[in-house]
Amino acid sequence: MLDKLVTETRNKHTMDLDQMSIQDILQIMNKEDERVTRAIEKEIGSIEKAVHMVIQSFQNNGRLIYVGAGTSGRLGILDAVECVPTFGSPSEMVHGLIAGGMKAVSNAVEGAEDNPDFGKKDLENIDLNKNDTVIGLAASGRTPYVVGALQYANEKKAGTVGISCNTNAEISKCSQIAVELETGSEVLTGSTRLKAGTAQKMVLNMISTTAMVGIGKVYQNLMVDLKPTNHKLEERSKRIIMEATNVDYETASSYFEKANHHVKEAIVMILLQCSHEEAAEKLRGVNGFVRKALSK
Incomplete structure (x- = not known):
């Protein structure tokens, strides 16, 4: 299964990565990163739909809930926690869930992402409801933890969005809105914290920031609802x-x-x-x- 995912294939431009000079490695990484913005541009329409869904959730006192494993889960948590000081939003308004719980932010939790029931259980634990929007994040597009969470969210009639870095992704099939970012093979084979991670981070920036603009958290281009905590x-x-x-x-x-x-x-x-x-x-x-x- 993994061998069919573009994010797991070898990059033909970096087959001799271990023999390249430091400058050559940096230059090829920079060049490969150029693919990220092009991949996102192709999905602007789907991202726009996701933003409308999130705004509707906020207007109905619902939440934006990110669900992911590994790098994807950490990116969701990062975006969630940064919304509080930036937009003065309640901590529960944007929520990040990661397979294995918060200890998985700094240490891998073996097998946590392989059970779809864990994704369902984590959403149950925060009382998911129909006013919420769940955004499932998986570079591969097939992480069982994320699939289980999205399937449960659909059962609860919550909004669902799948963000992956492969086409025809499994999480796309169980999401009302699919965002598929074709970032291609990584400079370091299978290391999806690179282009795939960058693409996901950029899209999360776009979704949360634009949704906050949509509910009045911004005046002109100023963050007028920030919390001055220091x-x-x-x-x-x-x-x-x-x-x-x-x-x-x-x-x-x-x-x-x-x-x-x-x-x-x-x-x-x-x-x-x-x-x-x-x-x-x-x-x-x-x-x-x-x-x-x-x-x-």
């Missing part, structure tokens, strides 16, 4: 206020404090010259969209 992010928050309103640092800092460290509210306060309470009320009335609050 000094660096507090300073970034003030710079965002400055960029959005053209005020100086002192003014941005003052409004940042008046808005109880809520960037959106500070921006609306400045641009509409209103109180914190009025700004918060305006934002609540338009589901958090700053641009709509400003024109209301």
Whole structure:
């Protein structure tokens, strides 16, 4: 079965990888990575459908749930945890599941990905419901853990998306939306943390970021819902206020404090010259969209 997967075949351009100079290896890796963006471009239509599905889940108080094994699972967890500081989203809003549990993030858990029941069980444990969207990630497109999770998600009438790096993937057959990224054979045979991993990471960036834009987490191209949990992010928050309103640092800092460290509210306060309470009320009335609050 594996020998039929493009991601497992040998790359004809790197048959002498062990004899290449360091510069030659780096150059061929860079050249091979050019295939990633082309593969993604071909799947923009399917990725767009996935984003619409995720936005609908968010609007119905549902979640985006990534499911994967190995590198794919780690990439899902990475995207999920980064949504919290970037978009101020609740930690449960974007969730990452990996075969073998969180200990598999740093250490391989033997056999965890080979049982489809484990994928089902992990979704049961977080009370999957019809408002959620489950995105199954598998470079091979056939990981049993992911297949089991997607099949269970379909039974629960949740949204399902399969992201693989082979065509006619098994996970595509059990997903409402299939994203098949043809990245080809790896520089190091079978090492799908390379092009396949890069492609998956880029697509997850696209899906989560665009979905967050779609629910009002962004104003212009500014991350106005970030959580300022440390000094660096507090300073970034003030710079965002400055960029959005053209005020100086002192003014941005003052409004940042008046808005109880809520960037959106500070921006609306400045641009509409209103109180914190009025700004918060305006934002609540338009589901958090700053641009709509400003024109209301």
